[in-house]
Amino acid sequence: MKKRFLALLTIALGIGSVSAQSGDCTTKAALAYDDAKAKNYDSAYPALQDVRKECPKYSLATYQYLERALEYKIDKAEQGDKKELVEELISVWEQRLELYPNKTSKGKIYSDIALLKFDNKIGDKDEQYKAFDKAYTEDKDNFKSPKGLYAYFDLMVEMQDEGERTLQDVFDNYDRVFTKIEEEENEAAENLAPLLQKQEEGEQLTAKEQKQIKYAEINLANYSKVKEAINAKLGARADCDNLIPLYSKDFEAKKADVSWLKNANARLSAKDCTDDPLFIKVSEALHKLEPSAKSAYSLGQLAEAEGNSAKALEYYNEAAELETNKSDQAKIYYRIANNYQDKGSFGQARSFYRKALQAKPSLGSAYLQIANMYAKSANNCGEDAFSKRAVYWLAAEYASKAARVDPSIASNANQAAAAYKGRAPQKSDVFQSSKNAGDPISIGCWIGETVRIPSL
Structure with a gap:
């Protein structure tokens, strides 16, 4: 009986100890978190250190707040005092990853x-x-x-x-x-494409969607x-003057190495080192050993350089079908589209520009090329002067989209959009046509799209 009483007493004291420890963690963490939330990091920092040391598994928030406090202290510290703080922040991140792997x-x-x-x-x-x-x-x-x-x-x-x-x-x-x-x-x-589509169609975006666009x-x-x-x-490290000697010295030893040939082929192709005999040797060796998207594309480049556009398109289409890398596939479709555009086959060109965009939605230059073809076709794709000029609104929409998905061409794309808007009907033209903002205008011929009159 006495032994049982002592055992129960020990258990009770143990439970009390655990509860007290849990209570201490809650109190300490609450005080530390309040200071951190208020950005009072000088006060929060030592308290957060204590919580991390004594209650490491209490909450993920300990590590999140301690990260902010340490970043603040590192930013304010003199250069000579930063190393210790940096090492502590690294240890905080590593411990967070260890304790909360599913939330890190x-x-x-x-x-x-x-x-x-x-x-x-x-x-x-x-x-x-x-x-x-x-x-x-x-x-x-x-x-x-x-x-x-x-x-x-x-x-x-x-x-x-x-x-x-x-x-x-x-x-x-x-x-x-x-x-x-x-x-x-x-x-x-x-992620941006459907939101831009909603915006262009005049739908109201939620605050969350506006943030997503931003x-x-x-x-x-x-x-x-x-x-x-x-x-x-x-820079110049990747120009033909460096690449050709680099790959020429190893070609004989590596001409049966598919991996090496692929690497050399891709690098020479990307930098348009296609006039050198080495490119021909690499491309033919690769296509013989392992016909692939890369080797077919290279042979297409060679055929194009020789002026054989039909053969070039044949190789490019083969390359596009074989290619599994979406970015590279987009590049091939874009080149095919350019070939069709150069020949005046705008409908075919647009089809391949769209394929390029399906493979790589951030390829703004494809949108810009479509805009350019629409602008060139304005006089041929409208029933009257107003609808012919309305084609420029459509061209401007595509140019604006190019700028939004590809900031690297935003300046040129926005300039093009502004130029197209300048050629489109102006406010007085819309008034005289008895039409209103939002009214649809059907564009005929190969374009076959509808554009809505913008608010001017």
Whole structure:
């Protein structure tokens, strides 16, 4: 009986101890969180440290608030005092990932850690590069930071300049980063497309949808800047004068290596090094060993250079059917469309520009080319002077869409849109036509679309 009483007493005391500890965590966390919410980080920081130490699994919020407090302190600290704070922030992120893996993006955490080291010059270039490489290799899908992707490439180029990496290493890294950026651009453009369609049709957008448009356009602009920056960084390293010697010296030894031929073919093709005999040798060797989208596309380029447009289109269509990479497929469709446009086959050209856009929604130049063809057809696709000029409204819509999905051509696209609007019916013309804003105008001939009179 006495033993049973002692056992019960021990259990009761244990429960009381756990409850007290839980209560302490709740009280401490509440006070720390209140200061953090008020952005009183000097006061919140030590309290959050205590919660993290004594109650590490209490709440994810501990790590979220501690991140903000440490970022604040790092920003305010003198350069010599930052390293310790940076290392603490890294440990906070790592502990959050360990304790809350289902609520933490591994790719984002690793890229944030890498950026923190990069910005604060912690470790040498190789160590910083490996930190970004960890984010890319372990969780590429969530490595989305435009600045982080640029730094990942920038470090590789700097190491190559210092003799620590080869030119081929630079090319390999460029391909990874550029492909990732294009994937993010496509995702942003795909999210943006239906919202722009609603906007163009005059539907009321919710506040959430307006924010989605804003964020998608910001992301597209940032990725466009990064692409421009990494292309500038790559610079003359990727011109024909460097590429041809690089691949010529290894061709005989590698001409049966499909992987090497694919890499050489893609690089020479991308930089239009198609006049050199090496390109012909690489393309033919690759197509013989493994007929593919890349080799068919290269043979199409050769046929086009020789003036055989029919044969070029045959190879390009074969390439498009074989291609599985959406961005590369879009490039092929775009080239086919250009060929048809050059021959005056606007309907065929538009069909392939649209295929290019299905594969790569951020390809604004395809919208701009359609706008250009519409403008060229204005006099042929209207029943009267008013409807002929109305074609320019449609052209302006396509040019404006080009600017919104592809910030890299926004300036030219917006200028084109403004020029088309200047040729379209003006307010006095609409008044004299007895039509009103919002009325549909059917455009005939090969265009076959309807445009609504805008509010002028």
